Amino acid sequence: MTSGRRALTALHLFLVWAVMAAAVPMLGFGLVVTAWGGGAGAAVPVLLLGVPLTVGLLFTAGTPARTVVPLCGSVPQRLGWAVSVFVLGTLGVLAGLAAYGGDVDLGSASTRIALTGAPYAVAAAFFVPNRWVRPGAVTILAAAVVYGGFVGPAQAQQRRQAAEIARYREHAELLYLGAAPPGMQLSRAEAGPAYFSVDYHGVRQDVFAYVALTVRPPFTPTPRCPDLLDKGVTCAVDPHGEMRMVRGLPGGEHAVTLIRHYRKAEVEVTSQTLDEPGLRRLLNTLHPLSDEELGKLMREKKIERRL
Numbered sequence: 001m002t003s004g005r006r007a008l009t010a011l012h013l014f015l016v017w018a019v020m021a022a023a024v025p026m027l028g029f030g031l032v033v034t035a036w037g038g039g040a041g042a043a044v045p046v047l048l049l050g051v052p053l054t055v056g057l058l059f060t061a062g063t064p065a066r067t068v069v070p071l072c073g074s075v076p077q078r079l080g081w082a083v084s085v086f087v088l089g090t091l092g093v094l095a096g097l098a099a100y101g102g103d104v105d106l107g108s109a110s111t112r113i114a115l116t117g118a119p120y121a122v123a124a125a126f127f128v129p130n131r132w133v134r135p136g137a138v139t140i141l142a143a144a145v146v147y148g149g150f151v152g153p154a155q156a157q158q159r160r161q162a163a164e165i166a167r168y169r170e171h172a173e174l175l176y177l178g179a180a181p182p183g184m185q186l187s188r189a190e191a192g193p194a195y196f197s198v199d200y201h202g203v204r205q206d207v208f209a210y211v212a213l214t215v216r217p218p219f220t221p222t223p224r225c226p227d228l229l230d231k232g233v234t235c236a237v238d239p240h241g242e243m244r245m246v247r248g249l250p251g252g253e254h255a256v257t258l259i260r261h262y263r264k265a266e267v268e269v270t271s272q273t274l275d276e277p278g279l280r281r282l283l284n285t286l287h288p289l290s291d292e293e294l295g296k297l298m299r300e301k302k303i304e305r306r307l
Helices: 003-038 040-061 074-100 109-116 119-126 133-174 278-285 290-297
Strands: 183-193 195-202 212-216 233-237 243-248 255-260 265-271 303-305
Touching: 003 040, 003 109, 003 119, 003 278, 040 074, 074 109, 074 119, 074 133, 109 119, 119 133, 133 183, 133 195, 133 290, 133 303, 212 278, 255 278, 265 278, 290 303
Parallel strands: 183 303
Antiparallel strands: 183 195, 195 212, 212 265, 233 243, 243 255, 255 265
């Protein structure tokens, strides 16, 4: 290909891009406005008028390329070329809209408008019989598919997860977790505006085991036993400020509750299946919930937020 033909090919593809980057957003905006105001039926006349006009613009843009694009050599061929480029390019635009609807980052508004013309330029490049132009179009198309189908969605998922983690971190002073007692596992966690609760259940389904952990802002400077206790309930606060409450249950069983202050929060653990030393070991393993732990809970759908 001579330098003159290379320049003409570049001008041809640039014209296709420029014309469609201007026409397609206008057509899309017109369809949205009319559909918004008068329903889908009102958009039909705009579509019936806009599509032929857009194809006509493509037809005009293909006129200078008669010597480099065989399909632009005659009027009927150029019309077929314009229709083909419009159809193929519109499929690319629709794919881009689908990717954008899936939260794939396509840049700013001006960048997205500029990208609107790219599928049409790539489609037009496939009709240029040149050993460099067509492979270049294939490369651009493959890159768009990889980004729109794989890289972009993965990045969007990371952004959504980061945003969700940030929402959980709004009350980071309450996000504390303890190591699951032996034979138990974390089954559910819930983050509210003024609390963070975790439920631990037994690993074996045939054996009942349950521990509840709740983290909240402290009610008092140090834990205090209630002034009035129900029948069968005993309560005491040790010299270290840890409160121990035991509630008698039918059958001679007991429910044990331990409450202590940890940093800027008050932490409560209670169970009727785990003994007091086990509950104290759980409290001794308290640590701030890490991003890795939070991400794992989110992936496993074991945590939820309450407003």
